[in-house]
Amino acid sequence: DAKTTQPNSMESNEEEPVHLPCNHSTISGTDYIHWYRQLPSQGPEYVIHGLTSNVNNRMASLAIAEDRKSSTLILHRATLRDAAVYYCILRDVTAGGTSYGKLTFGQGTILTVHP
Amino acid sequence: NAGVTQTPKFRILKIGQSMTLQCAQDMNHNYMYWYRQDPGMGLKLIYYSVGAGITDKGEVPNGYNVSRSTTEDFPLRLELAAPSQTSVYFCASSHGQGGTQYFGPGTRLLVL
Numbered sequence: 001d002a003k004t005t006q007p008n009s010m011e012s013n014e015e016e017p018v019h020l021p022c023n024h025s026t027i028s029g030t031d032y033i034h035w036y037r038q039l040p041s042q043g044p045e046y047v048i049h050g051l052t053s054n055v056n057n058r059m060a061s062l063a064i065a066e067d068r069k070s071s072t073l074i075l076h077r078a079t080l081r082d083a084a085v086y087y088c089i090l091r092d093v094t095a096g097g098t099s100y101g102k103l104t105f106g107q108g109t110i111l112t113v114h115p
Numbered sequence: 116n117a118g119v120t121q122t123p124k125f126r127i128l129k130i131g132q133s134m135t136l137q138c139a140q141d142m143n144h145n146y147m148y149w150y151r152q153d154p155g156m157g158l159k160l161i162y163y164s165v166g167a168g169i170t171d172k173g174e175v176p177n178g179y180n181v182s183r184s185t186t187e188d189f190p191l192r193l194e195l196a197a198p199s200q201t202s203v204y205f206c207a208s209s210h211g212q213g214g215t216q217y218f219g220p221g222t223r224l225l226v227l
Binding site: 032036041042043044045046087091101102103104105106107108 | 119146148150155156157158159160163173205207209211212213214215216217218219220221
């Protein structure tokens, strides 16, 4: 499986933008870039995903480098509720593939948001 | 919709005891997964199922068994509990292998 590299931790102030980087230099053409986050004492929750183009949803934006070897999750205005571990995951969902859509979690980035 | 539910929330087991962790989803998802998360680590896949009657091993299946008799339920069985199985267990489901995975709240297991 292609691996991702994320900083262990990042800090932000409330209501400021946060840019969470992820490197995935061995990404394959069929890998989607997914982001999940895990709030304290909860199960992970989906944030956003993309393949080649930048993506926006109500939670965040995903900026994908042109060569797809890195991506950045952008939280436009961090709130205290955004304090969580953020996981960048490559997911191969090729029909008939052997990955069965699994999510391979690394250690993620611990985001601390200061009031 | 309740989404993905898990019971119990917390359990203490003695070494050698057995138990079943329950997982249910009401979203009619065909794919279901069991993960474990050790302190400070990411989640690791134990078993998964692509539909009723079909299950397969993930990365860390030793010491566990699963069954999938219905679309809704995917129980995880620990036969002979060991301290190494102390962890938080998460169940997840998705619509197809490409669908968003929805996670339950987790079961915290302590084996002493």
